[in-house]
Amino acid sequence: MRFDLISIFPDYFAPLTLSLMGKAEDAGLVSVEAHDLREWATGKHRSVDDTPYGGGAGMVMRADVWARALDEVLAIPLRTGDEDGTLASSRRILAIPTPSGTPLTQPLVEDLACADQIIVACGRYEGIDARVAQHYRGVGVEVLEFSIGDYVLNGGEVAAMVLTEAVARLLDGFMGNPDSLVEESHSGAGLLEYPVFTKPREFRSLQIPEVLLGGNHAAIERWRRDRAIEKTAAVRPDIALSLRADSLGREDRAALAACGVAYPREGAARPVDIRRAEVGDAHALSALAARTFPEACPPDLPREAIDAFIAAELSPDMFEAVASQPERYRILVAEVDGALVGYTLTVVGKGAIPDECVRPGKVEADAAYLSKCYVDAPWRGSGIADTLVERALADAAQCGHTSVALGTNRANKHAQAFYKRHGFRRRSTRIFDVGGVLNHDVVMVRHLTGADGRQLA
Structure with missing residues (x-):
């Protein structure tokens, strides 16, 4: 040239x-x-x-x-x-x-x-x-x-x-x-480059990130990708909102959502705010729950039973009651353009988990209970659900729990796969009443301590 x-x-x-x-x-x-x-x-x-x-x-x-x-x-x-x-x-x-x-x-x-x-x-x-x-x-x-x-x-x-x-x-x-x-700033998906390190291994009390020393190349690649996403979102939010969507994998979208950027299935990326719910969110939460709960139900469950459950368990009054007790009920919401698009509800403290879920040696009575995790259809796959779950788990750990349990319908294979990606494993079953109709759920548990014994936070 x-x-x-x-x-x-x-x-x-x-x-x-x-x-x-x-x-x-x-x-x-x-x-x-x-x-x-x-x-x-x-x-x-x-x-x-x-x-x-x-x-x-x-x-x-x-x-x-x-x-x-x-x-x-x-x-x-x-x-x-x-x-x-x-x-x-x-x-x-x-x-x-x-x-x-x-x-x-x-x-x-x-x-x-x-x-x-x-x-x-x-x-x-x-x-x-x-x-x-x-x-x-x-x-x-x-x-x-x-x-x-x-x-x-x-x-x-x-x-x-x-x-x-x-x-x-x-x-x-x-x-x-x-x-x-290949991996420098602005290449590929357009992300800024991840941080790089060389010898000495320790510099003025600053250590090399442990993952870079373990030889697990897949873990190293994921760590670098996540750091690149974090840096891009923090330093150049304009770039984070205009990445090539077709170059973003599931884990990329989850990392972006954790940094406040959500890529929907269709349309442009939008800033997303993950925050604690307030009492004033009760009506919006109830409307969101009414939209999303039916999609998690088995296809043979009568609509009358679904509507009865929504009226009894997902009403504005119910959400107002639980939002007013944050020491017991922890609600996280995802907000995009002023609208709630996802939420989690976790019960913490002694006796949080329902009695029908407890199985000594499999599901311990002192576990926290992830009661609900729902996201509006256009935002599924955007990483919002991943971020809500991980923040709910970290919150449970900060509340002193060492495990979190949940129940999901046994026919909902998509939900089970999602929770499995987040470290949950099937431990038991239960019967769950939806509007007078008995449903069969699987009970899954995620332990909140790592291999080194440190509690997640």
Whole structure:
């Protein structure tokens, strides 16, 4: 690839001869030519600028000077061909740095890396006469006005170097280890890069994360992905809300939801707030429960029984009563755009678990009880349910419980698989009354202590 950088300060580009860029040029992977714009200026002082029409501060770079320079550089012959020697059409891009241009993003850089020649016109003063870009677009030249950030520099040279290095490093053979390009910031799904570590193992009382020392490559990959998600959500929430949805797996979505970003099955990602329910949420909680409970019931359960259960057990009065007793009933809600889309209800303290669930040696009487976990259909698979459950479990641990039990209909295989992914295991069965109809549930338990004996928090 050929880069032609045109400036009134061509010496500015000397650093591009250093390090990997210099090596790439020596190897013939890239050609970087710096041109002095004043070579195309005329007159005693070789002036390249003049006062702006309409008045105003500063000077504007002249269109005629730039046109002479660009015409000549655009006429440079490029030999690009296929493997069989057939000449292919070349792609030339005129790039103009400007604070009002298109942001230079990694996807844009990846597209630019497919070009054969990039000419960067580095403006100074108040910029380049707008007719330069207008003219070359009009004659069929691919023109890119770009910005490297929402700030103003003295000239376009720094931006030209940024573009040159960002594009060149993507060319085949530029990087010594091409895998370095795969996991860096803005690649793949667009996440920022995870934190990296090297020797010494301990630095000023700061330790290397234990997972990186265990040799479990799947666990390491997951840890790095989760840290990248956390960093992206914290530092660049705009990026976290605009990731490629098709590149996000189930665990990615769960990690994003835990960071306050939910990707629904359809539509755009939205910020999600996971918080404790308040008494004022009772009516919204009741409506949410009435929407979601029927979908967890077996298909042969009569609608009359479902409606009776909703009226008796999921009414606004019931939710108001339990929300007013947070020391006993812990309700977490997920809120998107001011609407409740999911919730959990956990009973904590002595005697929290229903008697019919207790099985000594399998389901202990001192377990907390995860009574409810429901999410609206459009937000299932978004990670909201995962976040609600994990926060409910952590809350139970903080309340002193070492295990959490729950019951779910034995026909609801999807729910059982979901809870199994969160560490629950089937331990027993029970009979559960829904509106006077007896249903068969499985009872599942999650222990809240790790292999090292430490309690989860």
